Amino acid sequence: MKISIAFATLSGNTEKIAYELEKFLLNKSYDVDLLNLENTKVDELKKYDLVFLGCSTYGDGDLNLIMDIFLSEAEQICHLCESTKFAIFSLGDSIYPNFAIAGEIVEDKIINMGGEVIHPYIKIDGYPSSEVFEEIKKWTLEVLKFF
Numbered sequence: 001m002k003i004s005i006a007f008a009t010l011s012g013n014t015e016k017i018a019y020e021l022e023k024f025l026l027n028k029s030y031d032v033d034l035l036n037l038e039n040t041k042v043d044e045l046k047k048y049d050l051v052f053l054g055c056s057t058y059g060d061g062d063l064n065l066i067m068d069i070f071l072s073e074a075e076q077i078c079h080l081c082e083s084t085k086f087a088i089f090s091l092g093d094s095i096y097p098n099f100a101i102a103g104e105i106v107e108d109k110i111i112n113m114g115g116e117v118i119h120p121y122i123k124i125d126g127y128p129s130s131e132v133f134e135e136i137k138k139w140t141l142e143v144l145k146f147f
């Protein structure tokens with residue numbers, strides 16, 4: 001099974017989570033690529049069986065700009081998803097009313113493009129810490145049960 005962890009980050013927090021997730025999966029001998037969506041073509045995701053898609057929330061409960069642009073391009077060509085399965089991790093800060101809502105926006109867009117989201121998205125609160133890393137590992141094990 002080929003996995004990618006594709007992330008969009010503005011200040012680096014989503015990248016830190018993505019990097020921990022990559023280490024976790026590599027330790028379990030999965031075939032994993034880490035992709036920064038700023039430098040990734042929409043078509044590239046199609047070659048993976050499973051994509052962990054990471055995004056942070058900005059504005060008044062919006063996607064960060066990098067994910068927004070990436071998904072807008074995907075919607076235009078509308079073939080991001082055919083045989084790829086997705087699981088989404090969403091960063092935010094619970095001081096905001098729309099806490100980590102980016103995950104919901106990404107999930108909706110993926111589903112509208114015909115993609116399959118195989119496990120509910122995880123909300124990650126605040127700066128990446130060892131507790132957050134443990135939380136994401138537990139969630140990842142739940143995602144992997146699908147296969």
Ligand SMILES: Cc1cc2nc3c(=O)[nH]c(=O)nc-3n(C[C@H](O)[C@H](O)[C@H](O)COP(=O)(O)O)c2cc1C
Nearest residue numbers: 009010011012013014056057061092093096099100
């Ligand atoms: C200007 C600004 C607006 C933000 N808006 C939200 C928001 O509406 N909801 C939320 O949950 N988090 C919000 N956040 C928090 C970020 O999502 C959080 O800091 C996240 O860890 C950033 O991840 P990144 O470094 O990968 O971009 C906001 C942060 C900033 C600086």
